[in-house]
Amino acid sequence: MAVHEITHPLIAHKLGLMRNANVSSKDFRELASEVGNLLTYEATRTLPTERATIESWSGDQVEVKQIKGKKITVVPILRAGLGMLEGVLELIPNAKISVVGLYRDEETLQPVAYFDKVVKNIDERTALIVDPMLATGGTLISTIDLLKEKGCKNIMGLFLVAAPEGIKSVVDKHPDVDIFTAAIDERLDENGYILPGLGDAGDKIFGTR
Numbered sequence: 038m039a040v041h042e043i044t045h046p047l048i049a050h051k052l053g054l055m056r057n058a059n060v061s062s063k064d065f066r067e068l069a070s071e072v073g074n075l076l077t078y079e080a081t082r083t084l085p086t087e088r089a090t091i092e093s094w095s096g097d098q099v100e101v102k103q104i105k106g107k108k109i110t111v112v113p114i115l116r117a118g119l120g121m122l123e124g125v126l127e128l129i130p131n132a133k134i135s136v137v138g139l140y141r142d143e144e145t146l147q148p149v150a151y152f153d154k155v156v157k158n159i160d161e162r163t164a165l166i167v168d169p170m171l172a173t174g175g176t177l178i179s180t181i182d183l184l185k186e187k188g189c190k191n192i193m194g195l196f197l198v199a200a201p202e203g204i205k206s207v208v209d210k211h212p213d214v215d216i217f218t219a220a221i222d223e224r225l226d227e228n229g230y231i232l233p234g235l236g237d238a239g240d241k242i243f244g245t246r
């Protein structure tokens with residue numbers, strides 16, 4: 038497993054706008070999607086390619102590269118993961134989508150799973166989990182457990198902000214999973230919120246705060 042903090046200036050700038058207490062839902066949603074797009078570009082950098090021969094505009098046979106194998110299923114975690122989905126799909130528009138629904142119980146901070154609709158041949162695909170926040174790590178660990186139970190072997194996760202405590206828990210439990218995050222923040226507060234963080238990402242994306 039590797040944890041990648043993507044320190045690109047565009048990502049840093051957009052994340053800075055999202056941290057503003059007065060950011061509107063419209064702006065937060067647009068920025069979540071844009072950062073999701075940029076993280077996808079980074080996370081797909083190491084996808085294996087293969088050579089193929091095609092007929093080009095001139096009628097000549099030319100060798101091109103294409104992504105090898107069964108490719109990707111994008112796994113947005115409801116609700117907040119939906120806020121990044123459009124930006125991810127802009128770069129991999131043919132990806133199959135496997136939706137999972139989990140929320141974090143506000144008292145216990147434990148994840149509660151309430152929905153999953155995963156593509157059938159997930160054992161042949163790389164799963165790209167998308168969720169703005171990796172806090173205690175409980176939600177991500179449950180999602181990875183679920184995907185592995187269904188046979189998925191290659192798993193990556195995209196996050197806007199991750200807490201060191203959550204990253205450690207995920208690395209301990211699932212050392213094979215690659216994590217790409219726009220920022221590794223300082224710590225969790227006593228309610229399990231990331232500091233400095235973004236606040237409640239789901240509420241901001243859906244305007245329910």
Ligand SMILES: O=P(O)(O)OC[C@H]1O[C@H](OP(=O)(O)OP(=O)(O)O)[C@H](O)[C@@H]1O
Pocket residue numbers: 114115116117118139140141142146148168169170171172173174175176177203229237238239240
């Ligand atoms: O790492 P954890 O401590 O498990 O917390 C992270 C989870 O919390 C948030 O979801 P939330 O429970 O607020 O659900 P929502 O997306 O429906 O708002 C966030 O989008 C992650 O899914």
Ligand SMILES: O=c1cc[nH]c(=O)[nH]1
Pocket residue numbers: 170172229230231232234235236237238239
């Ligand atoms: O900081 C946090 C932690 C969990 N969920 C959020 O939306 N934000």
Ligand SMILES: [Mg+2]
Pocket residue numbers: 117237238239240
């Ligand atoms: Mg929420």
